[in-house]
Amino acid sequence: MEDFLYVGKDVPRTAEINKVTGRAVYIDELKRPGMLYGKILYSRYAHARIKSINTEKAKKLPGVKAVITGYDIPDVRVGFMEDQTVLKRDVVRQYRDEVAAVAATSREIAEEALDLIEVEYEELPAIFDPVEAMKPGAPLIHELDGHGRPVKSNVLPLRWTLNVGDVEKARRESAYVVKDSLTTPWINQCCLGTSGCVAEFDSVNNLTFYSQTNVIFGAKQRISRYFAKIGLKDKKIRVINPIVAGSFGTKLDTDIYEFICIQLALKTRRPVKIQFTREEEFRTLPPRQTTRFEIEQGCDKNGMLTFRKAEAILDNGAYTSWGATTPSVMMMPISSLYRVPNVYFNAVCVYTNNIYSQAMRGYGNPQASFAVEVSMDHLAEEAGIDAAEFRMKNRNRPGEVTPMGLKITTCPLDRCITTVKEKIGWDQKRGKKNGRGVGMASLIHVAGGARVYLSDGTGIRIKVDENGHVDVLSGSTDQGQGSQTVLAQIIAETIGFRPEDINIIFGDTALGLWDAGTHASRHTFIAGNAAIRAGEKVKRQILELAVEYVPKLLKSDFRKQKKKDPDFHEPELDFTLIDNPEKLDIKDRMIFAKKAPENPNFRIDVARVLNRALNVGNGESKTVMAEVFWDPPTQMLNSEMKGNWSCTYAFGTTGAEVEVDTETGEVKILKLVAAHDVGRAMNPTLVKGQIYGAAYIGVGFALTEKLQVVEGRVMNPNLRDYKVLTALDDIPVEAVIVEDPDPMGPYGAKGIGEPGLVPTAPAIANAIYDAIGIRFTDLPITPEKVLAAIRAKKQENQQRDA
Amino acid sequence: MKREIAFTLNNEEIAVEVEPNWTLLYLLREVLEMTGAKEGCGVGECGACTVIVDGNAISSCLYPVMEVEGKNVTTIEGLSKEDGTLHPLQQSFIENNGVQCGYCTSGMIMSAKALLDKNPDPTENDIRVSIAGNICRCTGYVQIVESIRKAAEKMKNT
Amino acid sequence: MKGYDYYKPDTIEEAMKMMSTLDGAEYIAGGTDVMVLIKKKALSPQNLISLRNISELSYIDTDNGLRIGSGVTHSRISESDFIKRHYSALFDAVSNIGSVQVRNVGTVGGNICNAAPSADTLCPFLVFDAVVLIAGQKGEYQLAIDDFLLGPNRVALAKGEIVKGINLPALGANSGSAYIKHTRRKAMELPIVGIAARIDIDAKGHPNDWKEAFRRIDDISDMLRLLEKERFVCNDARIAMGVVAPRPIRAKKAESALQGKVISEGLLDEIGRIAASESQPRDTLRGEAWYRREMVHVLTKRAVLMALERMIHADSSNNPKTS
Ligand SMILES: Cc1cc2nc3c(=O)[nH]c(=O)nc-3n(C[C@H](O)[C@H](O)[C@H](O)COP(=O)(O)OP(=O)(O)OC[C@H]3O[C@@H](n4cnc5c(N)ncnc54)[C@H](O)[C@@H]3O)c2cc1C
């Protein structure tokens, strides 16, 4: 099993060499002939009626080619709940509401034109607290829903309820019960490249749309729905990905600016680019929303979990994007992280006049796992059991089916927990409460796709040319994780080529086959499976050609040699060794007979065979090409929110050691150990890269990052005040790869894109508790909060003593 | 009110007409179409636009173009040799997964080069200080620091 | 972006002449403040007059005190071993400003003229009793840094005047200093609070090699106890606080409470408390007032301690510890 040439090896990401030479073309670099620059005018109020818009002055500015408002484009709704229009005409419901847009010959002119647009507003009462917004009688953010029906409440009509077993009974019977309230903040995904797109129509209005989306077919579908509504039903749409500078969730949905760009291009009949400034990126890009959890769980006197009950309120903001579906993923840790027989979960998403929200790496899992894992520590303490021991007792095991209906195949959670215990020095360090502490948290995440659409499949097309070069057309995308390299490894291994022979072409709806998108850590697993199947077909075709052409090649070789050397004796060859594709194999570009792998006569460079067989010049017209669409055998969640929606699940544990400066409230991370179940590491260096990167974002989530949204307005729209960690905030992270090849995974691999982020914050919060005996339930855990809590505790103690 | 300025760009003497209110980044990206330096923020806070001027790493988004007159500017485009051979830093970033989305990469490599040119034998802390102004959202910096460290070793041994 | 023209005079005189003739002109040094303001449209000059090419502004002179030209970059200061050793608080400040990219072009002159309440060099300059050297219409004159700073982004410069440099008086033999910049991250940050301290010790009556005994001590508390036991007295002290008032200010009451006292742990805590009471921080999104006040207390203590430690190690082979 271990004699792989490329699988499991640290193949360098040479495919992306342009990224180190400065030649990679991102959206920022993309220019089309005659291209204009679009800019958007946003609302000046969180909630207001638009009384008038005057664009006359802006239109007169030299260089301005179009100024559009809601009155210049069809008044149709977009978005997954169809709760907003592209440009707002009557009412604005958030500061990021798009009121007008300009296309001009330069960014500077477009910007100047924005200043010339006059908008009169009449301010309306606004509501920013989802709890307030839920109350009966609260002012409604929307009066009509997407179908024009009156709306009765600010609570979205999405039901996120899971109810398994009998929670009430289990609570009564529990020996120990704890209850906690936890909150998580607005988080900006902070891709280093800002958002942007280019829309270009041909002369009969077929659209080519350069978008950073990580769901190219989803984007195409949304645009085509939009086209149907605006009278462009029959127009062709091609979505192309440039190189994408990070996604982290921001590129799942088609954003309003993208529709605006399309409208500007339509209006001006020229290609139009919209590229955000960093400030726009902060002010207008849908962030991860705030969530409040109430979580309660119990265990029996032996420390076995009896029930878990969690309720969540999510601030949806003024409109709806995929952020509103994150409860489906929150449900996963709540129902299925550790074995818990009785589970109740309910989440509501509430409209407010805040900026509307979106998903981020982890898709609700980091927030929910924060709640579950902080509560786990609390419960362990209540029950008087060591927190690691408590987790071991209740850990998931292979073969079980969780209350949500997830079928666990492989599950090395025990190894993850013990590895972390060992590496963090748990037994020596835990429980000292001397300003230093250790903590841990685990996770479960989908790792074999996630059936959130009717199909969770992907198509892949592999074609081989006469030089032995392989073009792979995939409908997936890459946003920096290195999918090209991993896919090339898989295909090279499967066919018998080298990774450098493989050229992966992602992100073009005209070339690739349908794909559900690069999200939910699904790419390696799903595309890998498709690639293996397509690769096997290709290999079969090559071997069939080999059966036909190897004897021919040998004969002509012998003829040539005889010409050179009259004494040459043609060797006696047993051609039955190679008379059937089954008898042949390819490795490292060489075709050989399985029965006589070392026989030099039968060892032939695959390129020679291909060159002979595929070269048009030779008069032969064979092709080597295969196409596979692979859809994993999974289920969508049913109306009870149950279903095995992924082929497999990944587990992992993160341990943290921290030191708290009790005078300043600062938390220093002395060590992080992230042990992750990856099935098989296709490329250990790349896998570690995913873990390090995710863990770092997790540390930010725990300690520093928060989009400060005050009365609907983002107050820290820059990288100085939004605290993404720097290289000097040296967090010593050790990534430990735990392997347990998954039977369904491509060569045993599981997805690992998101997991590293998930348990980081609760592990740190739990370590802080171990250090100073204070449980923090509100992220980020800032020095102010820590110091205030230390003070409060001191006072409490003094009062008690007095 | 265009002005002509002359300076050395990646070892080549050039003379260009500029508007005095341009930044160096604008000249590079929009006029010379050398788009290796990126604009991640435009106000000095991300490091994606880092280039080297007279041996020092600077943020080209804040650097007035008029100040490059007579100076020596190196950008990521000037690192690999003419035959395409990569600079050891570029090679090392590829080999050690110092690149993910790649958007921070040009700036990172330029900051690292400025460091190694002055200090061929840096400590890990030196490396971290040198790239503290280069934000990376993808990697957690671990493999970037590793890439720089290994490149330094290789450069010392050759 | 509205266009502007850009001038690069070679002398102070030339620059000042340009300023008096050009409309809507501003000086620019490293531009790390000016360019940001322009990009944010908070400043729309018609002309920029660059000070970068004026060689008379780029000196570091270490004879009898320290004199720094206004055009010296933060990087250049942080490379000076002399400054690191003797004017450690200034070294602390400049070596943690922004990032390498910012330090490579940003100048001390720009930092003090921009005079942000959070500007890092201001607290150190206050504790070193720095004097600002100004080229004015009627010739050169000097102003104490305390008088130079008027308020947030406001300094006592008349239109067209140029800061030539900053002079720092020579230090006593038994002097140490430190600057602590309290931030959320380790780089790319403005301070939530910045505290600088300088302390001079009276070593009269102690043996010449009195520091030797102290250098063998690792633990700071032990060091303090020994200072107290041997009755070392503070001769002179300066404490300055940033981001707790419209401009960085001295904690004068805390300073006088140190003056003439025997150093002890209790005294340092007391000093911190007094300094905190002298601060007038505000609640902002970058930090809450109560927290800032608390940090003044804690960090004043720590800064004085660090200053003492450095004083003891200053002329030994050990480099002074830097944060
Ligand atoms: C990303 C980033 C991070 C930063 N981090 C920090 C930080 O951590 N700490 C900190 O204190 N600052 C920080 N700054 C602010 C800035 O870098 C410093 O204030 C720097 O010292 C300014 O110097 P400069 O030469 O760039 O000034 P400039 O921008 O050129 O000038 C600033 C002001 O001073 C005037 N001026 C400059 N020189 C003179 C002179 N000789 N005579 C008269 N007037 C003059 C100019 O007209 C202008 O009004 C940061 C800036 C950025 C962009």
Ligand code: FES
């Ligand atoms: S673009 Fe220059 S530092 Fe961000």
Ligand code: FES
């Ligand atoms: S690799 Fe994406 S920001 Fe660094």
